[in-house]
Amino acid sequence: MSSPLSPVRVLLVGGCGHWAASENHVPAILAAQRNGLAVRVVAICDRRDPYDPALLAHMPHLRTLMTQDRPAWIRPEPHEPRSELERRLQHAHREHHFDAIIVACDPVAHHPYLAWATSQGIHVLCDKPIICAEDAAWNPDRAAEIRTNFDALLRAHLNQPGHLFAVPLRRRANDAFIHAGNLLQDLYDTHKQPVTMGHISISGGHYRLPEEYALGDAHGYTHGVGALSFSSYHYLDEMARYLLLAPGQITGLRLTLQYVRRVADHLATGYNETLDHLLRPLSEARLPTEPLPDRVLLAEQDFGFTAELLDPRQRSLGVLTYQYASNTYCQRTVGAQTHDARNAVPFREKGRMSQYVFELHQGSLQHLRLTKNDAVGEPYSIRLEQRRHPLIGGTGHHEIVYEDAHASSRINPQDITTAFLTQVAGGTPAPEVTDKTAFLDGQVLTHRLYSAMYELIATHHHSAQRCPTVIVDLP
Template sequence: MPSITPRPINVLLIGGCGHWAATENHVPAILSLQRSGFPVRVSAICDLRDPYDENLLRHMPELMDLLRWDRPQWIQPHPGESSEDLERRLDAAHAHSAFDVVIVACDPVAHYPYLHWATRRGIHVLCDKPILAVADAAWDVHAAATLDTQFDTLLKAHRDRPGHLFALPMRRRANDAFVESSRLITEVYEDHGQPLTMANFTVTGGHFRLPEEYAFGNAHGYTHGVGALAFSSYHYIDLMAWYLGLAQGSVTALRITSHYVRRVGDYLGTGQNRALEALLRPLSPEQAATVGLDRRTALAEMDFAFTLELLDAAARVHGYLTYTFTSNSYSHRQVGLQEADRAGHLPFREKGRMSQFVVDIHQGPLQHVRVTKNDVVGDQYRIRLEHRRNPMIDPSGGRYADTVYENAHIASTVTPQSMTAEFLRAAAGCPPDELVTSRMTHLVDQTLTQRIYAAMYRLIAARHEANAEHRTAFTPSILIDIR
């Protein structure tokens, strides 16, 4: 059988100056394909920052290489630009370069116009998580409701284009440790019909910020009135939806309840940031700025807790999931604020951010699975997977099993870079790599994740509305159908 010659692929990279796109994932994947002779070119980079800025390129050698080889056009979004004006400029660039793929890796609050534009034109889309974020969704109930509306619009536009590719490189769905945990859950469900009955997701982000740093923008900023739920939290919401789908049983609906929300202004008002701040201030080369956060930043969600009751068609409760997120826990931070941060010249520096979680999963009396991590972000990650089965179904007599995945992200069989490369190969009509393809996530696969995520924002906003109206005894819930 003759080999298939891939057709040339032309890429529009949205948010190409961010650390994730330029250093960790998309740009390195594209460079690797180019070096292997694959015909892919980035003909345009759309970013608020100039990709040719030498101050950025000092920290981004991969982006520098891409710029030398492809010489992409820089498209700079204009502050306050209407969707119509942005689309006209994108259409002009598309008429000149004929994009085959749009990679969206900018601030998630800006995702929707690019996703909507590309999908309606049939341009294949690779989008980083979360698919959508809406400004002020943490406190404005109307903004929060827009999340469902926008997703439904995207889903319809995608389905109206047969053959259109719309994928997400969801690292945890592809990671060896989580794939193995999913296999364990699936095996017990298929062999014994035992559904998921309980799961606890406890995440502590541990990213200490100096007060003035909450006023910084970019992909992990709070200046758009949304916070921690729209960032790394999406991974864990996606795990909830994934695990539940593997062993759903007779569950047809979720009752999602908000029990606790703490916002940026609440946190700073407690003064809990001062102990580490006192140690860091002398390390800053400039004097502390006078902090006057605007209202939308102060109202962005920082910590929260939810329960998800698992209901059948008769509204009987079959179990529950819990999700607790704390973004200011232990931090490994040892550096102060740098002027390069304030000027936007330093695209990435962890400043002591941690990646800590415990995912505790139960399938009734038959199986317990636990996945844990406790690492400084940027170090070699270690993920531990533990599980135990009832001796009646386990030939080993229910022996405790413990597996540690060293350097878990980079050493995984499938990585975000390999998913980016496989997506570009698919867009070029190449035969699929079955292993990578099996771990890819597509827009349709995200429907339940997106419903849970949007419901959580509606609940967070409802709590603010209740507080504003002095409704003190208020525990909001939302029922979503998952059939």
């Protein structure tokens, strides 16, 4: 007979953000409570007041949680010394005894919470990217901190037997991306054919009025980092996962920055003046139009990398290209909003698109293509195309379309949050969920790529070298 599950007391960091409060963590916690799991949010750490009626008017799930759980509010102060934040967290821990921490705040603020919680043996669920650093887009020292802090966090985690550290990555659990990985691995297991070439092109498709770059929160530019710390991490993770599924003789990557365009470069083009003039008459509010700080102007917006696939003697076995562009088609039709000007809710990129192409080749034997062309926030489809050589069982061009691809996926991020809480409580969640959950020790290659990209972007700002390069080892 199984033991009863233990109660779980949660510290929710960044609980007033759109992702945590509306889309994932809070709805998952409420559902777990309805299903009998004794989980309670005992404290929310956020600079916004989680009891603010103006905030709760936009976030019904959070309003329900605040009414039921009545969590304490911990407010991090601007520029608060880390030692003081840790002292206040320790005081709250003595009072409330946290079993788990869910970190969903701005990525540049993740590290102090993660390091403190791990040192206390508190189980961690952390949104991507795990570690970021302010001004990493232009300051090489800050960019280098990303890998240093990740490596230290990984060591601390591994030194805590039984410590859980999970990362809810939606594409890791998405049926289309899983199927693509299975096709890669199946061919590799049968014919030992590694990945030899690929192209990943992401069109983020968001448009901001120039003064909106001064708005912060998780998708803001106010901390000297930009688009690489947004959804881009998801696609880097899939690139790393696919490489590790079919590595062959690949032991490292020669990563080269081919180009980067920063906020200042984008604004200097004037290419979006037409949309600017169309949107301003539709604005509900006016935002301050002071000059943007240098750290905002230097944040990366568009970028492109090549990753040569290297054997132990650093001979080239193939190449992957990774390209991300924010300044692409956007169907935004609203101007500045009142709740943005009041900072009532986190800034949301209106009309943001989610368009991408994944091309993957395993030599002459298999070609896979994943494509999507939709607007964020609407039901959308992912198309997976496969060609496999006829002499090894291929049947020509095969295509699957995953309609409403996120909502219809068998596992979603709320399932991952629920599974994490079940594990903290001492239960055994369904293996089909935990098999699709990313854990800290499985993020090594993804984070090496992510941190190396920032090191190259920062180097580009200071160096006369047009295309800086660094070697990234496979774990």
